[in-house]
Amino acid sequence: MTEKILRVAQVNKYFGKFHALKNVSFDIYAGEIFGFLGPNGAGKSTMLRTMLGMLKADSGEIELDGTSMLNNPVTTHRRIAYVPGDVSLWPGFTGGEIIDLLLRMGGHQHTAKTDALITKFALDPTKKARAYSKGNRQKVALIAAFSADVDLYIFDEPTSGLDPLQELNFQAEVLALKAAGKAVLLSSHILAEVEKMVDRLAIIRQGEIIATGNLKDLQALASLNVQAQVQRDAQALAAFPGIMHFKQVNDSLQFAVQRTDLSAVTAELAKYGLADLKVAAPTLEELFITYYHDESETGHAQ
Ligand SMILES: Nc1ncnc2c1ncn2[C@@H]1O[C@H](COP(=O)(O)OP(=O)(O)OP(=O)(O)O)[C@@H](O)[C@H]1O
Numbered sequence: 001m002t003e004k005i006l007r008v009a010q011v012n013k014y015f016g017k018f019h020a021l022k023n024v025s026f027d028i029y030a031g032e033i034f035g036f037l038g039p040n041g042a043g044k045s046t047m048l049r050t051m052l053g054m055l056k057a058d059s060g061e062i063e064l065d066g067t068s069m070l071n072n073p074v075t076t077h078r079r080i081a082y083v084p085g086d087v088s089l090w091p092g093f094t095g096g097e098i099i100d101l102l103l104r105m106g107g108h109q110h111t112a113k114t115d116a117l118i119t120k121f122a123l124d125p126t127k128k129a130r131a132y133s134k135g136n137r138q139k140v141a142l143i144a145a146f147s148a149d150v151d152l153y154i155f156d157e158p159t160s161g162l163d164p165l166q167e168l169n170f171q172a173e174v175l176a177l178k179a180a181g182k183a184v185l186l187s188s189h190i191l192a193e194v195e196k197m198v199d200r201l202a203i204i205r206q207g208e209i210i211a212t213g214n215l216k217d218l219q220a221l222a223s224l225n226v227q228a229q230v231q232r233d234a235q236a237l238a239a240f241p242g243i244m245h246f247k248q249v250n251d252s253l254q255f256a257v258q259r260t261d262l263s264a265v266t267a268e269l270a271k272y273g274l275a276d277l278k279v280a281a282p283t284l285e286e287l288f289i290t291y292y293h294d295e296s297e298t299g300h301a302q
């Protein structure tokens with residue numbers, strides 16, 4: 001995982017006065033699945049469309065394998081496959097014709113792999129696109145993308161319309177790309193998918209990257225949930241440095257604490273006659289809800 005495939009550096013994008021991307025920077029390496037996460041309207045699709053030249057960056061640099069994508073769109077785009085979240089197809093063509101068209105537009109060929117993918121994803125390629133359901137339209141774009149032999153595969157919420165079986169097919173194909181040393185940029189709201197697939201991720205909120213790392217790094221940065229039982233009134237703990245979101249019901253306490261404050265806090269807790277103690281890292285869902293909502297978490301940006 002040493003070869004840097006994508007470099008996004010200090011990208012800014014405005015829609016009129018609205019600052020949609022604020023100094024966005026991240027890198028992706030060969031053989032890695034990189035997650036791109038954030039709440040609705042955070043700027044994920046805008047970043048991906050800017051990378052692909054569908055939107056113009058106002059400043060910053062985007063490089064594929066050391067070549068500027070902003071200055072060399074034709075050569076660099078041939079080394080990328082992209083599937084948007086809302087796939088729209090030419091209604092009068094069949095799925096099979098569109099797959100071949102998408103491949104040819106990217107400078108690729110229909111191969112035995114294309115046929116295998118059509119079978120695997122159970123797509124009827126003889127139907128006209130206007131007759132396809134949302135999931136089947138997505139399959140057409142996914143099959144074309146997975147058929148292409150490129151360096152970087154970009155998926156913008158690709159599984160939103162797929163049934164669970166097709167989602168598993170998608171995941172297996174992405175893992176096969178990784179095993180073949182390809183780089184994958186995956187934007188997804190499905191946390192189970194992120195947990196299963198992603199090596200590293202960036203979280204974007206209001207156009208700004210607020211965290212980058214692997215899930216373990218992010219979990220280590222997040223505060224711990226503490227549950228305790230004490231024998232004396234512990235209301236004074238609410239004001240103890242490092243204790244956050246303090247709640248007491250009878251002898252049960254609940255609060256959050258940063259890992260770095262845990263020793264001091266447990267020592268203080270002991271003064272109240274500690275009868276029981278549980279310390280837990282946040283679940284993936286809790287972690288993302290914190291990152292998506294909590295302004296104070298921006299201090300962890302790196
Ligand atoms: N063409 C446009 N003109 C003006 N504003 C836009 C345009 N495209 C996106 N925006 C705004 O930019 C912000 C980022 O939108 P974007 O589609 O990138 O979000 P997203 O992170 O992909 O969200 P979602 O998870 O809902 O797909 C939003 O506030 C959106 O309204």
Ligand SMILES: [Mg+2]
Binds near residue numbers: 044045046085
């Ligand atoms: Mg989007």
